[in-house]
Amino acid sequence: MKMLSSKQQQILSFMRRFREGKDYPPTVRDILRGCGISSTSVVDYNLKILEREGYIRRDREVSRGIEMLDKTQRRMVRVPLIGYIAAGEPVPVPTSDTWEAEPLDTVDVSSELVRGKEKVYALKVKGTSMIDALINDGDIVLMQQANTAENGEMVAAWLKKDGETTLKKLYRERNRIRLQPANVQMKPIYADPKNVEVQGKVIGVIRQLSTS
Amino acid sequence: MKMLSSKQQQILSFMRRFREGKDYPPTVRDILRGCGISSTSVVDYNLKILEREGYIRRDREVSRGIEMLDKTQRRMVRVPLIGYIAAGEPVPVPTSDTWEAEPLDTVDVSSELVRGKEKVYALKVKGTSMIDALINDGDIVLMQQANTAENGEMVAAWLKKDGETTLKKLYRERNRIRLQPANVQMKPIYADPKNVEVQGKVIGVIRQLSTS
DNA sequence: GTCTCAGTAGAACAAGAGTTCGAAATTATC
C-alpha cells in the first residue's frame, strides 16, 4: 500500500466534499474542475491508482460510477417501530405487511447493531417493569422475529398463566425453562415449557437520556 | 397532493432497491429497464410528476441527478470511542486531539440520538458496576463533554474520596449533591459537592445482545 | 360521435461522460 500523492488526496477530499451536498458521486469532469486539473486523463490516471490501492471502487463505463470505500458512509438500517412493550400484555408481533407497507414510525440503527439479521423490528418500552432486564421506561428494544430461541438468547417471553411479558435469557433444562434476568444480582425464575411462549429475540437496546 | 399511480410507486420502489446495491442513483434508462417501461419519455413524464409532488428532486441536465427526498435524512453521526468506563477509575476525558485526529475506534449512531450535540464521545462499559444505572457490561455509553450539569441530568461522576466512578442523575440540594440511580427501586446517595467531579453527561446507551 | 385528458411510444438530438492514445513534461534513480 503506497503513499497517496497530494493530488490523489485532493481528489479523495473533493469527492467527500462533493457528497456532502449532492446525492450522487462526481463525474470525472467534476473532479477535474473541482481540483483544478486540466485533463480528464489525469483524473482517470489517478482514479485508477485510487482503485488499485483500495480507496474507491469503480463501475466501468458507468457515469458517476465511483464508490468511496473508506469511512465516508457505513450503512444505516431503517427498522419499523411497531408498538409498545409492557409487562401486562403480549408484545406486538410483526405481521407480513410490517415488512411491506410503510410503517407508522421507524428507528434508524447502525448496521452493526442489526448485523444483517432478517425481520428486525423495534418496540418502545412502557413502564419500568423491565428493570430487572436493565431496561427502562422509554427505551427502544430491537427485536428479531422468532418463535423459538437457542439457549442463552435473550427473548421476550409471554408467561401465559401469569399473563405477563418478560425479557430474560432463556435456558432449557430437563423439564423446565430457566429464565435468567440480565441483572446478575437477581435470581432466575423457572417455568413450565408449556407456560412459556417466545415472542421474539432481543438483539439490542437503545436508550436516549432526556435532557430535562 | 395527489395519489401516486402504481407506475410512480413502482419507480420509487425501484429507486430504493437500486440504492441498496449501488452508491449512485439510477439513470432514466436504468428505471426504464428496472420497471419494464418501454420509453424514456414515460419515465421522464412520471419523474416530473414525482418531482412536482415532492417525492424527489432532480438536477436538470445532470446524469443520475435524482435525489430521493424521503430517505435523505437518514444521516448518521460518527462518534469516537475513546476508552472504557469502569467503577474503579475516572472515565477517559476527551482531549483536543480527540476531535481532530483519526480516532482508534468509532461508533456509528443515528443523528436522532445525538440531537446535534457537540463534543459527543463514546465509552465502553467494563464490568457490572453500573447495574444500578441500568447499564451492563459491554454496553456503549454515549457521553457529552462537560464539567458541570443541570439538575436532573445523568452524569458520570467521580467521587474523589471513594475513588469511584458512578453514573447517576445529579441534583443540587442546599449544601449537598443528591445522586439518584436510574433504577427507581434504588435509593439515592448524597455527597459533598467538593467530593463530586462531573466528568461528562450521559446522553445515551446502546446495548448489543450477543448471540452467544 | 368528438373532444378532452392522462398516459404511452418511438425516434432523434445534443450535451454529458468514460475511455484511449501518443507524446510531452516532470521527477526519481543510478
Place this chain on the structure above:
DNA sequence: GATAATTTCGAACTCTTGTTCTACTGAGAC
C-alpha cells in the same frame, strides 16, 4: 548527465444519458 519511471497534456472517439417532439392509445365527459 543519462535513463527510467511517473505524471501530465490534449485531443479524439464512442457510448451514455437527459431532453424534446410528434404521434398514438384509451377512457371518460358532453
